[in-house]
Amino acid sequence: MNDFDWAALADMLELEGEAHSPYVQQAVEELRHLTGGAPRRILDIGSGPGVAACRLAQAFPRAEVVAVDGSPELLARAEERAARLGVRLRTRVAGFPEGIDGLGTADLVWTAQVVHHVGDQQDALGRLAGLLAPGGVLAVVEGEMRARSLPRDLGFGRPGLQARLDVAMAERFSRMRNELPGSVAVVEDWPGMLRAAGLAQVRSKTFLVDRPAPLDEGTRQSVRQSLERQRRMCTELLDAGDAATLDRLLDPADPAGIDRRADLFLLTAKTVHFGLRPEDGS
Ligand SMILES: C[S@@+](CC[C@H](N)C(=O)[O-])C[C@H]1O[C@@H](n2cnc3c(N)ncnc32)[C@H](O)[C@@H]1O
Known part of the structure; x- marks a missing residue:
């Protein structure tokens, strides 16, 4: 399923997640607004070592946050991280995109730098949209x-x-x-692809990571x-x-x-x- 040995990249993914974390913080404020402030269930698809998933768990402490990834090693990192930070996080091993259909619905689905690792990106977005409860929000980080x-x-x-x-x-x-x-091959017009996946009120917002x-x-x-x-x-x-x-x-x-x-x-x-x-x- 994987084009890389993801577990071997654990340190890099965790350090990068931390270095880039200001953007997640800013995106969370947007998500607070879009979800009405109280999502009950959140899925982070392709969470890796769980840096963003833990941020989401901190921001929405009443939500059930589930970190989903194909790599059990990276999910073990996510669990350690959550324990260290004292946040509530569940993990599920699942291949993407076929394995996500059984995850149940969510009010918020977050997926960062994962869709481009799937052969058929439009199909993957359709499956991600299929995880949303009515009124739910999909947030896709791509095209940085x-x-x-x-x-x-x-x-x-x-x-x-x-x-x-x-x-x-x-x-x-x-x-x-x-x-x-x-x-x-697909024209990588991400807003257009989200619309083609059946989603409404689609828009994109770019957040700066500026560490001088x-x-x-x-x-x-x-x-x-x-x-x-x-x-x-x-x-x-x-x-x-x-x-x-x-x-x-x-x-x-x-x-x-x-x-x-x-x-x-x-x-x-x-x-x-x-x-x-x-x-x-x-
Ligand atoms: C570039 S990393 C992104 C990690 C994290 N979302 C972030 O933004 O830092 C891609 C992640 O997706 C997972 N992944 C890639 N392809 C996958 C697949 N086909 N099924 C399940 N997980 C996959 C990898 O294990 C890895 O954790």
Whole structure:
């Protein structure tokens, strides 16, 4: 079912979830408004280690919040996290999209960076919409702006490395999508796709994650893990000069490497697409 070994990415997903958490906080305020403030049941589909699911559980303490993922290892992380934070969280192992049909309905379904890992994205959105109780809200996080962390000129190597990494990752992303089982090409018009899934009052809102230099240690580690992953994924797409620059950045002993630089930052923007299941008969 999976295009990656997700459990092996647990640390990266948890650090990234924490580094990006300001956007979830902002989205929660939107969800409070859209759900009338008191959702009874919330599903986080593809929750990974549960950073957003725990935030939702904190924000809606009276709701039953269920973190759903294909990886039992990541759900174990989510449970540890919930216990540490003292929030009520249930977990369910389920493959996406086929496994979600038996999850029962919810007033809020949240799914972040998961739909693009499914071959038929429109079908996946239809199934997610099918989980909503009448009047329920679907929130889909997709189509983010790629994160920036590096100055254009690092003081070594050819300036503009981050822009070239973005191009290489976009190429890897297209290959990943083409290789997914049952891959279906679709115009990635997320609001249009939510409407095609039968949802109403669809709109998108983008939230900024702005962590200026100097970075706290957790965010710095998140940047490291992300660059290490890009290095692994883009080996054959980078020229030798850029590969050497990345290796130097990732060298813990290098004074100009990312563990020691004071000029690293984290800037990204996450788009959440919201849609409502119409009340029956409306
Ligand atoms: C990019 S991570 C996103 C994690 C989290 N939602 C976030 O925003 O940080 C994708 C998650 O979806 C899960 N996943 C991907 N494909 C899946 C599938 N076909 N069935 C079930 N879970 C899947 C992975 O295990 C992983 O936890």
